[in-house]
Amino acid sequence: MSAGGNCGACKQPLWPDQVLELTDQSFAAHTGRSDLPVLVDFWASWCGPCKMMAPQFEQAAKDWRGKVRFAKLNTEQAQGPASQFGIRSIPTMILFQNGREVARQSGAMNQAQISQWLQSKGIR
Known part of the structure; x- marks a missing residue:
């Protein structure tokens, strides 16, 4: 059993250890229906700073497990949400609460900077 509990229907962990990979199809469902804040990293495979940040983002996800849901969206593969939210540079992180960008x-x-940033936004 995972620390965050398991789904009653499918028995899968509600808060898996890994960062969730979002797609055009899954983006709205995950950012709009979560009771917890959702932090989305908009990135691309060719982006050097994105590659450097990836392990840091994954570590922060472990630190905030059960408090914030961490997800990644590849802007090359899922251009709809990237366009919808006006992503002009990457990496860009957007924090969603109750389906809205906050x-x-x-x-x-x-x-450490990710954690400090989340705390500055009132996330505990």
């Missing part, structure tokens, strides 16, 4: 940060950050 904060945005562009540029690579390390794990």
Whole structure:
């Protein structure tokens, strides 16, 4: 059993250890229906700073497990949400609460900076 509990229907962990990979099809469902804040990293495979930030983002996801849901969206493969939210530079993180954007940060950050940024947005 995972620390965040399991789904009653499918028995899968509600909060798996890994960062969720979003697609055009899954983006709205995951950012709009979560009771917890959702932090989405908009990135691309060719982006050097994105690659540098990836392990830091994954570590922050482990630190915030059960408090914030961490997800990634590849802007090359899922251009709809990237366009909808006006992503102009990557990496860009957007924090969603109750389906709405509440904060945005562009540029690579390390794990401590991600945590500090979340705390500055009132996430505990």
